[in-house]
Amino acid sequence: MDTSEIIKSFESQDNLNPKIWEKEGKSYMMRPEVRDKLLETANLFMDFLGVDVVVTDIIMIGSLVNYNWSKFSDIDLHLVVNYNQFPNNSQELYAEFFDLKKIIFNDRHNIKLFGYDVECFVQSESETTFSSGIYSILYDMWVNEPKESENKNIDIDLLKEKANQWMRIIDGVVDNISDEDPNEIKRLVKKYKEKLKKFRSCGLEKNGEMSLENLVFKLLRRNGYIEKLYELPTDLIDKKLSMKQ
Numbered sequence: 001m002d003t004s005e006i007i008k009s010f011e012s013q014d015n016l017n018p019k020i021w022e023k024e025g026k027s028y029m030m031r032p033e034v035r036d037k038l039l040e041t042a043n044l045f046m047d048f049l050g051v052d053v054v055v056t057d058i059i060m061i062g063s064l065v066n067y068n069w070s071k072f073s074d075i076d077l078h079l080v081v082n083y084n085q086f087p088n089n090s091q092e093l094y095a096e097f098f099d100l101k102k103i104i105f106n107d108r109h110n111i112k113l114f115g116y117d118v119e120c121f122v123q124s125e126s127e128t129t130f131s132s133g134i135y136s137i138l139y140d141m142w143v144n145e146p147k148e149s150e151n152k153n154i155d156i157d158l159l160k161e162k163a164n165q166w167m168r169i170i171d172g173v174v175d176n177i178s179d180e181d182p183n184e185i186k187r188l189v190k191k192y193k194e195k196l197k198k199f200r201s202c203g204l205e206k207n208g209e210m211s212l213e214n215l216v217f218k219l220l221r222r223n224g225y226i227e228k229l230y231e232l233p234t235d236l237i238d239k240k241l242s243m244k245q
Helices: 003-008 030-047 086-107 154-178 182-210 212-222 225-241
Strands: 023-024 029-032 055-059 076-079 116-124 134-136 141-144
Touching: 003 055, 003 086, 003 212, 023 141, 029 030, 030 055, 030 086, 076 154, 086 116, 086 154, 141 182, 154 182, 154 225, 182 225
Parallel strands: 076 116
Antiparallel strands: 023 029, 055 076, 055 134, 134 141
């Protein structure tokens, strides 16, 4: 995919997406028909979890709750959960279980609103969200309303340089671990996934959604490099465990 086209998609729009939002005075509110569909989707995901869980909020975050939306955007739908409702010694297991359920649900369903993929997640109530736009679908109100023209000028050359560095790293991982045993493959990929996650988190914490680090991550996701890294262990391990006639 053309890197220039992806970088252009980070530019700020004059308005929130009119298919999702409607202007009320100086503010925006989610269109009722959109909210209804997202609540239905959230309830479907909640049922799919298959366990009794108290959800404290249902929120939407990401570029479609902001002014930097584009054709590459998707709808990030989060069920907010207080993990204190579970025994202390089970909270980590619940988090892993919800992550697994999220992957299976999003893989089985192809829910779209106006062409935008709807992706469902479970988020801990204690987890800090650095999004400059957060909308509570459950309560139909802003948790954090985005500011117009908050977008800063993007250093395109530096963005390309950092993205190219990560692409070289991922290519290097792909090219050099095919001969390793399955456990080593999983260890190495996990190591670089955690490095990339930390890289992004540091940028979000310091400078929010439009930080260089977050834009690099989005560029890598949109040009297929995140998927390349995340799918690598499964592809290699399946190949090693297979036998030809």
